[in-house]
Amino acid sequence: MIKKTEFFIGFRYLNSKKSNGFISFVSMMSLTGIVLGVATLITILSVMNGFENELRNRLLSMSAHGYIEGPISENEWENQYKLISESDEVKAISPTFVFNGIIKDGPSIRSVNVNGVIPEYESKILDNNIKFIAGDIDSLTKDSNSVLIGQNLAYSLNLFIDDDILLMIPIVNNGVIEPILSKFKVKGFFEAGIQEHDSSLVLMNFYDASKLLTKNNNFRLRYSVDDPMLSQETSEKLSELLGNKYSIIDWTQENSAYFGAIKLEKVMMSIVLMLVIAVAAFNIIASLIMTVTEKKDDIAVLRTLGISSRSIQNIFLYQGSLISFTGVTVGVILGCVIAINTPEWAPMLENFFGFQIMPSDVFYVTRIPSILNTGDIALIAFFSFLITSLASYYPARRATEIEPAAVLRGE
Numbered sequence: 001m002i003k004k005t006e007f008f009i010g011f012r013y014l015n016s017k018k019s020n021g022f023i024s025f026v027s028m029m030s031l032t033g034i035v036l037g038v039a040t041l042i043t044i045l046s047v048m049n050g051f052e053n054e055l056r057n058r059l060l061s062m063s064a065h066g067y068i069e070g071p072i073s074e075n076e077w078e079n080q081y082k083l084i085s086e087s088d089e090v091k092a093i094s095p096t097f098v099f100n101g102i103i104k105d106g107p108s109i110r111s112v113n114v115n116g117v118i119p120e121y122e123s124k125i126l127d128n129n130i131k132f133i134a135g136d137i138d139s140l141t142k143d144s145n146s147v148l149i150g151q152n153l154a155y156s157l158n159l160f161i162d163d164d165i166l167l168m169i170p171i172v173n174n175g176v177i178e179p180i181l182s183k184f185k186v187k188g189f190f191e192a193g194i195q196e197h198d199s200s201l202v203l204m205n206f207y208d209a210s211k212l213l214t215k216n217n218n219f220r221l222r223y224s225v226d227d228p229m230l231s232q233e234t235s236e237k238l239s240e241l242l243g244n245k246y247s248i249i250d251w252t253q254e255n256s257a258y259f260g261a262i263k264l265e266k267v268m269m270s271i272v273l274m275l276v277i278a279v280a281a282f283n284i285i286a287s288l289i290m291t292v293t294e295k296k297d298d299i300a301v302l303r304t305l306g307i308s309s310r311s312i313q314n315i316f317l318y319q320g321s322l323i324s325f326t327g328v329t330v331g332v333i334l335g336c337v338i339a340i341n342t343p344e345w346a347p348m349l350e351n352f353f354g355f356q357i358m359p360s361d362v363f364y365v366t367r368i369p370s371i372l373n374t375g376d377i378a379l380i381a382f383f384s385f386l387i388t389s390l391a392s393y394y395p396a397r398r399a400t401e402i403e404p405a406a407v408l409r410g411e
Contacts, residue, residue, distance in 0.1 A: 009302075009315045027323060029283050030284045031327045032327075033276060033277070033279055033327075034277060034328060036331070037384065038327070040276070041269075041277075042338075042372075042376070046335075046339035046376070047339070048266050049371040055262070058193040058194045063255075064125050068220065068222075068223070068238065068247070069220055069246065069248075070247055080242070081221065084221065089225050089237065090225060091226050092121070093221055094117060094122045095117075095118060095222075096115055096117050096219070097206060097219055098115055099169060099218045101167050102169075103168075105166070110156065112153065114203075114204060116205065117204075122137055125222060125223075125224050130190055130191075133188070134161055135189070137203070140203060141205060142207045144185075144187075144208070145185060146184060147203060147204045148203040149189060149201070149203075150189070150190060150200065151189045151198055153200060156199070162187075163186045164184070165185075165186060166183055167181070167212075168180065169182075182212055234250070235249070281387050281390075284388055284391045285394060289395045289398065292398055292402075296402050299402050299404075300402065300403075304404050310400075312396075313396040316392060320396070321392060323388070328388070332377060332380070335380075336372060340370070340372060343367055343368060343370055
């Protein structure tokens with residue numbers, strides 16, 4: 001329990017006008033270090049949360065939240081479709097052929113990923129983030145031999161609407177690799193905002209794709225759910241529903257490398273910025289030790305008046321905790337204000353300094369996103385306060401070791 005006398009004396013020592021100017025300077029630097037460390041950490045993590053959310057949305061823009069592989073025939077998929085549709089979590093299902101191929105247009109050759117889809121099903125899977133520059137998903141009618149391709153792929157091959165392309169698909173026949181060649185007409189371009197999709201993905205009609213393939217091992221049932229964050233739980237329920245003979249992969253497994261890298265970056269950035277707060281903690285130690293040395297006469301008088309060594313220790317603990325609490329509180333407020341306004345302030349800084357932080361010809365994301373996470377703020381505030389408050393313990397302990405009699409004798 002906080003005693004008013006101890007707290008009052010600690011507060012007076014912190015605000016004493018008679019204190020050494022250098023001690024006040026070190027205390028102010030400690031406070032500033034905590035504020036900057038906490039504010040920077042909140043801002044950086046909020047921006048990284050924003051980029052993580054942007055990446056997730058763009059990855060899922062043309063990808064389902066999960067897919068099912070197994071002994072599913074292209075002629076029998078309706079049975080599994082009905083069974084999966086009974087799940088309340090599943091929002092849409094799209095039967096898809098997924099395979100690799102090579103596109104040839106004149107002298108240009110490019111490897112691609114091909115999805116054979118049924119437009120009326122696939123349109124329920126596609127996200128609103130998809131931008132069809134020309135054409136749309138309904139252009140992929142049955143027996144039309146038409147394709148939609150990513151805009152980067154079209155740019156690299158110099159393709160235009162109604163251009164013909166040659167698609168080669170390698171198949172293994174009795175241990176021998178044989179190519180299947182077919183001509184398709186370009187009916188549209190799309191931009192998903194992810195290099196993997198825009199530079200290598202080709203969409204065609206489901207039934208046109210089935211004519212090119214000799215086996216059903218390229219068949220998937222892709223699905224989307226109401227809440228992508230719960231896709232892992234949904235995949236577990238579907239696994240129980242369908243049995244062990246089916247393999248169910250959700251988007252968190254398929255894109256684990258992307259989000260694993262972001263998580264590692266967030267951890268490393270947190271550690272680096274926590275070092276700033278640690279430096280501020282060392283400054284608190286230095287300022288309190290100097291305060292103890294300066295106030296040893298006062299400590300001796302207080303001890304002779306009957307104040308216990310525990311109370312003397314608490315006085316300096318409260319003084320350090322006041323610095324910590326003030327620094328963390330101001331840092332949290334400042335960090336939240338900066339994080340909330342980063343998307344608006346970043347363009348203003350770009351205009352003022354005359355440069356673009358994220359140019360559109362290099363990055364898909366041209367603005368700096370920011371998402372405040374209350375959990376991150378709570379953890380940052382807690383650990384920052386804990387680290388800087390613990391720094392007060394050693395100087396406070398030193399204060400209890402002062403001998404009143406020796407000080408009063410002038411020793």
